[in-house]
C-alpha cells in the first residue's frame with residue numbers, strides 16, 4: 050500500500066525562519082489560531098518577540114497547561130477547548146511534548162468521539178483537521194517530521210499514528226534553541242543520536258530512511274558535544290538538521306528496542322526521554338550484532354541486517370564493535386548524561402517490571418528477536 054509516509058512537510062530550516070510565520074498564516078487565511086506552547090520556551094527562546102504581534106492581530110486560543118510526555122487528561126482538556134473554537138490553524142511551539150500535544154489535540158479534536166478512543170487506537174482518525182504549523186525549540190525529538198504522537202493513558206504508552214498527523218508546515222529556527230540549557234540540549238540531542246542508530250537497524254528501514262539516519266548520525270557525532278558544552282550557532286544549526294533528519298528517518302522506519310524499553314524508565318524514574326533511550330542503546334547494539342537467521346525479525350534476512358549494522362559500525366567506530374561501543378559511552382559521559390541504569394535509581398528488583406512494561410509490538414521492529422530473559426541478562430550489567 051502506498052502511504053504518504055515518505056512525504057515530508059515543507060520545512061523552513063534556518064536562523065530567522067520564524068519571521069515567516071505571518072506570511073504563512075496569511076497564505077492559509079488563518080484568522081483564528083490555536084496555539085499549543087511550552088510557555089517557558091515561548092518566553093525565553095526569543096519566540097515571543099516575533100510571535101506576539103502576529104498572534105495579537107488574530108483570534109488566538111492559548112493552550113499551555115500540560116505535563117511533559119502527553120497525558121490523556123491534558124489532551125481531553127485541549128480537545129474541549131479546540132472544539133469550542135474551531136480554529137483555522139494550529140501552531141505548536143516547544144519540544145516533543147508540545148508538538149505531540151498539538152498533533153493529538155488537532156487530530157482528536159477534529160473527530161466526533163472521545164480522545165482516549167483515538168489515542169489508544171480503538172477508533173481511527175477520519176477527518177484531517179486544520180493545518181498544523183510546528184515550531185520546534187529543541188533539537189532532538191523529530192516530532193515535527195513524523196506522522197505519530199505519543200500519549201500516556203494511565204501508565205500505558207500509546208503511539209497514535211495517522212498520515213494526517215504529519216505537520217503541514219515546519220518553521221525550524223535554530224536561533225530558538227540558543228537559550229536551551231545544557232541538560233535539555235544533551236537529552237534532546239541524544240534522542241536524535243539514538244533515533245538515527247535505531248533507524249539504521251530497524252526492520253522498517255528503507256534505503257531512503259537509512260540515508261537520512263546516516264546523515265543525522267554523522268551530524269550528531271560531530272556537533273552534539275559542542276552544542277551542549279560550548280554552544281556555537283553552527284553547532285546548534287547542525288543539531289537542528291540532525292534532529293530533523295532523524296525524525297524523517299523514524300517517520301519511515303519507526304524506533305526499536307532502546308526506545309521501547311525507555312518509556313517506563315522515563316515515567317517511573319523521571320529520566321528525560323533522550324537520556325533514557327541512550328542508557329540502553331549500546332547494550333542493544335551488542336545484542337543486535339549477534340543476529341542470525343533464526344533470531345532475525347527482518348523479512349529481508351540476517352545478511353541484510355548485518356549489512357546495515359556494518360554501515361552503523363563504520364560511522365560509529367571505523368568498523369569496530371568495541372570502538373563503536375566506547376564512542377557511544379564517551380559521548381554520553383562527556384555531555385553529563387547517565388550511562389548506567391543504577392545511576393538513575395533502577396535496582397535489580399525493578400528490572401522485571403520495566404521489562405514487563407515493554408511494548409511487544411515495538412520489539413518486532415528490532416532486527417534481532419529478544420526474550421525477556423535475554424533482556425534481563427543484557428541489562429543487569431548496566432545496574
Ligand SMILES: [Zn+2]
Nearest residue numbers: 190240244308
Ligand atoms: Zn525518541
